[in-house]
Amino acid sequence: MVNSGQEKFFYNETRETMDWEKRSADLNEKFLKVFHYAFQHSKAYQDIFRSEGIEESETKGIEDLEKLPILHMNDLVERQKNDFPFGGFDTIDPGHIRRIYINPGLICQPGDWENQDTSWAEALCGAGLKEGDRIINTFNYHLWPFAFMLDDAVKMIGATVIPTGVGNTLMQARIMQMLKVNGFMGTPSFLMTLTQRAEGMGLDLKKDICLERALVGAEMLPESLRDRIESKLEMTVRQAYGTVFLGCMGYECSYKTGLHIPDNILVEVVDPNTGKQVETGHLGEIVATNFSTSYPMIRMATGDLSMIAPESCACGRTGPMLKKIVGRIDQASKVRGTFIHPWQADEVISHYPEVFKYQVIITREDHKDIMTFVVELKEEVSRPEMFRGRIERSIKELLTVKGTVQVVPRGTIPDRHKKIEDRRSWD
Numbered sequence: 506m507v508n509s510g511q512e513k514f515f516y517n518e519t520r521e522t523m524d525w526e527k528r529s530a531d532l533n534e535k536f537l538k539v540f541h542y543a544f545q546h547s548k549a550y551q552d553i554f555r556s557e558g559i560e561e562s563e564t565k566g567i568e569d570l571e572k573l574p575i576l577h578m579n580d581l582v583e584r585q586k587n588d589f590p591f592g593g594f595d596t597i598d599p600g601h602i603r604r605i606y607i608n609p610g611l612i613c614q615p616g617d618w619e620n621q622d623t624s625w626a627e628a629l630c631g632a633g634l635k636e637g638d639r640i641i642n643t644f645n646y647h648l649w650p651f652a653f654m655l656d657d658a659v660k661m662i663g664a665t666v667i668p669t670g671v672g673n674t675l676m677q678a679r680i681m682q683m684l685k686v687n688g689f690m691g692t693p694s695f696l697m698t699l700t701q702r703a704e705g706m707g708l709d710l711k712k713d714i715c716l717e718r719a720l721v722g723a724e725m726l727p728e729s730l731r732d733r734i735e736s737k738l739e740m741t742v743r744q745a746y747g748t749v750f751l752g753c754m755g756y757e758c759s760y761k762t763g764l765h766i767p768d769n770i771l772v773e774v775v776d777p778n779t780g781k782q783v784e785t786g787h788l789g790e791i792v793a794t795n796f797s798t799s800y801p802m803i804r805m806a807t808g809d810l811s812m813i814a815p816e817s818c819a820c821g822r823t824g825p826m827l828k829k830i831v832g833r834i835d836q837a838s839k840v841r842g843t844f845i846h847p848w849q850a851d852e853v854i855s856h857y858p859e860v861f862k863y864q865v866i867i868t869r870e871d872h873k874d875i876m877t878f879v880v881e882l883k884e885e886v887s888r889p890e891m892f893r894g895r896i897e898r899s900i901k902e903l904l905t906v907k908g909t910v911q912v913v914p915r916g917t918i919p920d921r922h923k924k925i926e927d928r929r930s931w932d
């Protein structure tokens with residue numbers, strides 16, 4: 506199953522490289538299957554779809570996907586409170602539940618007897634991990650499912666897992682040395698912590714530590730951190746993106762062009778206000794549908810922001826790709842009665858590559874909200890007035906609220922700044 510061609514590893518090469526027509530027919534079939542299955546077997550979906558006036562027979566294919574409501578995390582939480590433990594989303598025979606996972610907030614999730622989800626296995630292969638590798642899994646095995654999902658994925662690719670979990674760095678450094686561990690799964694920051702621990706113990710990072718490849722996730726991976734780890738340990742670090750409810754939604758291959766969307770998940774990027782898909786190359790919220798027949802998630806919102814990449818990747822994978830995750834849809838600020846989300850401000854600035862860094866400041870004068878985009882430039886622009894005017898027009902166009910632009914010297918905006926800083930006082 507695993508292709509071991511140099512630097513081009515696939516979990517299932519035929520599926521990952523199939524042409525567009527075949528792929529869309531296949532996705533269509535899988536979507537309809539899960540939709541009908543959920544409609545017929547899940548109490549929660551029966552309720553959700555009926556209350557939205559959705560008839561089973563009217564959903565004929567993927568083209569009708571946008572008519573289905575978006576499922577938010579709070580909907581799931583609310584339904585679990587009233588219908589414990591799975592909120593009626595489960596479609597699994599209770600006798601076939603292998604584990605009940607408990608996510609933060611006491612959100613229960615059923616685990617299959619046989620895990621069928623190959624999305625993380627695809628991610629492992631994308632990171633270059635392969636049959637016969639020895640991989641430490643430093644994700645936490647307690648309560649929540651993520652470590653188990655990856656554990657199963659290691660089995661799928663025919664490699665060996667060492668279930669170390671998080672913490673205990675001294676012991677983990679020793680384990681890596683003694684067992685000649687060549688693969689790592691965990692957060693990038695924990696990989697850095699382990700590296701520093703090994704150094705502190707006097708281990709030679711290139712001789713005593715044999716790590717070759719890492720699949721990291723669950724937090725942002727700054728390029729500077731990736732570079733540091735890769736050069737210190739002479740290894741490659743690739744990231745994957747996903748959630749425990751949906752599975753893996755994107756992973757990097759050796760080329761790092763973007764996040765390849767795995768074969769068995771349907772990912773959309775939508776306008777969070779309307780639930781409609783945005784065009785390729787435009788920023789929006791990631792919403793996904795998995796094809797699980799035990800705990801199906803249909804159009805579940807992640808709260809994460811990205812875009813579908815317009816380019817293709819040299820590795821040969823033909824499925825769609827996400828760009829990196831740019832942030833969360835959180836704490837929108839209301840300016841003159843209109844919500845402004847950090848992602849919308851990003852969208853404005855994404856049109857101006859001249860901008861190095863920016864921050865939106867909201868103040869209030871004479872009982873009127875004032876929105877100022879404070880920007881630092883990479884280098885001086887030839888006509889600053891015109892440049893400011895262009896951004897101001899984009900602000901009005903994209904945010905529908907007037908804003909002004911103030912150019913400040915490099916270093917003015919603090920390193921750890923809030924994207925939208927609300928300085929209004931309401932006393």
Ligand SMILES: [Zn+2]
Nearest residue numbers: 758760818820
């Ligand atoms: Zn690729």
